[in-house]
Amino acid sequence: MKETRNNETEFKVESRSIVGYALKFNTESKDLGGFTEIIADTALDGVLIRSDVLCLMNHDIDRGVLARSRKGKGSLKLTIDKEGLKYEFEAPNTALGDELLESVKRGDISSSSFAFCIDKDQWDKKEDGSYKRTIVAFRELYDVSPVYYPAYDATSVSIDKRGFDLLKEKETEELKEYFNNLKSKIK
Numbered sequence: 001m002k003e004t005r006n007n008e009t010e011f012k013v014e015s016r017s018i019v020g021y022a023l024k025f026n027t028e029s030k031d032l033g034g035f036t037e038i039i040a041d042t043a044l045d046g047v048l049i050r051s052d053v054l055c056l057m058n059h060d061i062d063r064g065v066l067a068r069s070r071k072g073k074g075s076l077k078l079t080i081d082k083e084g085l086k087y088e089f090e091a092p093n094t095a096l097g098d099e100l101l102e103s104v105k106r107g108d109i110s111s112s113s114f115a116f117c118i119d120k121d122q123w124d125k126k127e128d129g130s131y132k133r134t135i136v137a138f139r140e141l142y143d144v145s146p147v148y149y150p151a152y153d154a155t156s157v158s159i160d161k162r163g164f165d166l167l168k169e170k171e172t173e174e175l176k177e178y179f180n181n182l183k184s185k186i187k
Helices: 095-106 163-186
Strands: 003-008 017-024 035-039 052-055 067-070 077-080 084-090 111-125 131-147 156-160
Touching: 017 095, 017 111, 017 131, 084 131, 095 131, 095 156, 111 156
Parallel strands: 035 131, 052 131
Antiparallel strands: 003 111, 017 084, 017 156, 052 067, 077 084, 111 131
């Protein structure tokens, strides 16, 4: 059965490069209807190489695809690190890509989500009577999505500074330093 989870994300908009965490390991979700969920750091073992993962806006394929990773290759870069599943892509020069960038800049979108099927999970009853689900292994990932409402507060998405933007920023700082030094010599 296909499931989706949303996470809080921090976006930065300075280029067309989008970076976020679709999921974070060992972080508890919000209440998902009588249970919370944690993703074990083993959950993604081997799954990216066998998945065709789309990047969608709010999980809505009818709006279009922002990026794609077919079994680890494509316009969507997926990386597993100690924190979780990081995703990166260049927002396409389309209405959807422009809408995403503007929504991130304005702070309307600050979260990420993912859609998946479970291979193995574990359920435990907590002291308060609610349940905790630990996802031990995913069978497949379907999408990572910048979203408005997350299930996990720890996720993030932002605009990444790259190449030309970093060069312009460095030049601006160097000019400021030059003029500050010039001012101090004039005084």
